[in-house]
Amino acid sequence: MSQDGLIPFNRPCLTGKELEYIADAIRRGHASGDGFYTQQCHRFFENQFEIKKALLTTSCTHALEMAAILCNIRPGDEVIVPSYTFTSTVNAFVLRGARPVFCDIRPDTLNLDETRVETLITANTKAIVPVHYGGVSCEMDSLLEIAKNHKLFVIEDNAQGIFGKYKNKNLGSLGNLGTLSFHETKNINCGEGGALLINDSSLAERAEIIREKGTNRSQFFRGQIDKYGWVDLGSSFLPSDILAAYLWSQLEMWPSIVAKRKTIWDTYYQELTTWAESLGIGLPHVPSHVEQSHHLFYLIFPDLENRTRFIQHLKQKGIHAVFHYQALHCSPMGLNLGGAKGQCPISEQMSDRLVRLPFFNSLTQEEQWRVIETTLEFQLLNLKKPMSHARLAA
Numbered sequence: 001m002s003q004d005g006l007i008p009f010n011r012p013c014l015t016g017k018e019l020e021y022i023a024d025a026i027r028r029g030h031a032s033g034d035g036f037y038t039q040q041c042h043r044f045f046e047n048q049f050e051i052k053k054a055l056l057t058t059s060c061t062h063a064l065e066m067a068a069i070l071c072n073i074r075p076g077d078e079v080i081v082p083s084y085t086f087t088s089t090v091n092a093f094v095l096r097g098a099r100p101v102f103c104d105i106r107p108d109t110l111n112l113d114e115t116r117v118e119t120l121i122t123a124n125t126k127a128i129v130p131v132h133y134g135g136v137s138c139e140m141d142s143l144l145e146i147a148k149n150h151k152l153f154v155i156e157d158n159a160q161g162i163f164g165k166y167k168n169k170n171l172g173s174l175g176n177l178g179t180l181s182f183h184e185t186k187n188i189n190c191g192e193g194g195a196l197l198i199n200d201s202s203l204a205e206r207a208e209i210i211r212e213k214g215t216n217r218s219q220f221f222r223g224q225i226d227k228y229g230w231v232d233l234g235s236s237f238l239p240s241d242i243l244a245a246y247l248w249s250q251l252e253m254w255p256s257i258v259a260k261r262k263t264i265w266d267t268y269y270q271e272l273t274t275w276a277e278s279l280g281i282g283l284p285h286v287p288s289h290v291e292q293s294h295h296l297f298y299l300i301f302p303d304l305e306n307r308t309r310f311i312q313h314l315k316q317k318g319i320h321a322v323f324h325y326q327a328l329h330c331s332p333m334g335l336n337l338g339g340a341k342g343q344c345p346i347s348e349q350m351s352d353r354l355v356r357l358p359f360f361n362s363l364t365q366e367e368q369w370r371v372i373e374t375t376l377e378f379q380l381l382n383l384k385k386p387m388s389h390a391r392l393a394a
């Protein structure tokens, strides 16, 4: 517990080796991109996730922007995205001139509803961007099948799902491209950072070029060409090796981070299930063929009023809980891009009803018990009859 007794929603967590590795990265005399620690991280992801190529980026946002360039997204193209997601999932494609086509989410996993995707496909559709919400996989078999039949790219926004799996396959390795985030709030972090995971080997060479300001510098340094020059579109998407050193100190410890987060998630689920079911409050759903990443733990209240009261109730006890996305099709930008209220009803409901409990690697048992006990004290107001989460969402 922090000294003032407050339990934050998130606390950035260190493993202990960060400063040592950062100092080493500086001493090695190669603090720009693609130094020793960057190579370590690349090899780790390529082996661990069984992908053709991994490239560290300055953020998951930038990895998504690289993906949009790699898929040749152009003005007039359409990209199918969930409405219940972070802005970067969509911005990356809008920046290339694409029109986002917002798809609603499933009421159980809150992931892109694969049964609605096909109806949204037109002659202009170029890509589908599944987001594994909370690190619980989307229904990838269906999505990959649809993409294959319509010749679409699949770009997994796997910002939340590192080490998660779908039918024993690593999230981020199923689509043509996948992304990761190492933002301070994510399971593995280096402050700000990300990665592009390349499963489709035909995209690998161009990915290096886009990441290196449109030059074939990487090939030059490998001795594959005599001089390097400007060959394609690009920007500066590679992080300093100092950040990669920070990241490596966390990646090295991944099994203990995964275990710690699983314990926290399982404890919330065990201790809150009876209470939640008796009140008709929704809890996360993890299909049996999915291994989740234990990124977050949420509760779904019957309405906005009760959610607001719940957040207030925790706040009075020094506990900080937060809601999540405002459905993007109803945001000012989403409305400008053709979104309309009522278009994705489940996403709209979740904007009002979902709340996330404190969840970070260093959450202590005492802190978690305080969150659980305070949650169990909460009573719903004005609820005429208890309703099941599924019925409310239907």
Ligand SMILES: *Cc1c(COP(=O)(O)O)cnc(C)c1O
Pocket: 058, 059, 060, 061, 062, 085, 086, 088, 089, 131, 157, 159, 160, 180, 181, 182, 183, 192, 193, 194
């Ligand atoms: C965190 C997050 C991002 C953005 O990650 P950054 O590394 O901060 O750019 C994108 N998509 C989703 C679903 C996220 O949760």
